[in-house]
Amino acid sequence: MSKETILFNRPFMTGKELDYIAQAKFGNMLAGDGPFTKQCHRWLESHTGCNKALLTHSCTAALEMAALLLDIQPGDEVILPSFTFVSTANAFVLRGAVPVFVDIRPDTLNLDERLIEAAITSRTKAIVPVHYAGVACEMDTILAIAHKHGLAVVEDAAQGVMSTYKGRALGSLGDLGAFSFHETKNVISGEGGALLANNPAMGLRAEIIREKGTDRSRFFRGEVDKYTWQEVGSSFLPGEMTAAFLWAQLEEAQSITNRRLAIWEHYHGALAELELQGLLRRPIVPENCQHNAHMYYVLLAPGIERQVVLDKLKSHAIYAVFHYVPLHSSPGGVRYGRVHGSMEITDGYSERLLRLPLWLGLTNEQQDRVVDVLGDALAALAT
Structure with missing residues (x-):
């Protein structure tokens, strides 16, 4: 099947x-x-x-x-x-x-x-x-x-x-x-x-x-x-x-936001145990910021190869993605821009960040499946 x-x-x-x-x-x-x-x-x-x-x-x-x-x-x-x-x-x-x-x-x-x-x-x-x-x-x-x-x-x-x-x-x-x-x-x-x-x-x-x-x-x-x-x-x-x-x-912006926030919160709760195990870090939202649940990302623990995790999710028909390649390390960034100071956080986090599926209509059961497959992949790589 x-x-x-x-x-x-x-x-x-x-x-x-x-x-x-x-x-x-x-x-x-x-x-x-x-x-x-x-x-x-x-x-x-x-x-x-x-x-x-x-x-x-x-x-x-x-x-x-x-x-x-x-x-x-x-x-x-x-x-x-x-x-x-x-x-x-x-x-x-x-x-x-x-x-x-x-x-x-x-x-x-x-x-x-x-x-x-x-x-x-x-x-x-x-x-x-x-x-x-x-x-x-x-x-x-x-x-x-x-x-x-x-x-x-x-x-x-x-x-x-x-x-x-x-x-x-x-x-x-x-x-x-x-x-x-x-x-x-x-x-x-x-x-x-x-x-x-x-x-x-x-x-x-x-x-x-x-x-x-x-x-x-x-x-x-x-x-x-x-x-x-x-x-x-x-x-x-x-x-x-x-x-x-x-x-x-x-016209439906508030309703859309509320529904996305519910999906975001379900991920956040479901991923808490993986964070406690040191396999990933969940997003941090300061108290004075009200976000809109635009995305749910995780930062994989150092040493975990992200592409292996992405491939594991894909093998289960789950499509997660990484995000930006830092501009300062791109050909255009080198040609047109300049760097001030260390880029330690940018370089390190960009290689560890993984975005999970998030869209209206995504069910709790689908989210739980994403979390389960992600957890299995991380546990296998951490041993």
Whole structure:
């Protein structure tokens, strides 16, 4: 009898997506900034408290907009973790900036705020904290450092929709924030993202940059009699069908989060014994952080070969995955960036991290099977 396959990810649909897409089609509005886009903007502004939210075709696009808004120039430096997706660095490298990689905290795997100040030079323009697994960075400290040195803060909150830091939504704490609605995230539109501007002046410029450098949005609000090219920009808008799909998800964002948290907590309880045995380490979430159950990862004990564990899970039709190859050790990172200080935690943890299947519809029985196979694999390797 063949084993039931447990995928790593399965995109969730609320049931209203196709209806809303049809409404967009029959409303004869398929380009960007139609009624569904506006509803998404209002929801994001209301739920995060940001000054202005703008949908983009990806989180990458939102980060690229952030680099334009900050007038990043060749030779400028941007401080960020190496343990992140390439878009975090690439958005600034496209403007000629140098990403300066610093190490991560051993508890949350977030940018280690204690290492930031020593990495600042006269060329530093911004700090880009990445909220790994939807768990907030230590934002009070980061914001204080930025204020002291006159730096901008861009939150890469790609994984952070519905997460908070001391009660405040991720993406709303820095000057700018970026969300992802990629199909692997909690709230999805296939591809998609959003830029959050927390400074009114940046919000007005963001509209222009997003609309190919024109003041088209002001024209449609009746604020100017025609729209013209104002500054450098590009086409960062998603189509209205993407926004329609996203609206169906945002309506259910709290329910989605609650259900994912229940799955996360089941893993957390089921894996406690393996942690007590010293075979792995479970995620650590600080008390002042409310996460969104974006992922459940474990750190395998030192000396356990991760690929052997992945192969064992796969042989049981369970698809777990590793995560980032640190940017500083990649060809692009070596070419475009530089390292400040030791990368001991980044290098060590990136080789030990394993992400388990987590998606709406995953049952307790399926989770228990994942944990059982994982436990058997670890026990065999530890003897």
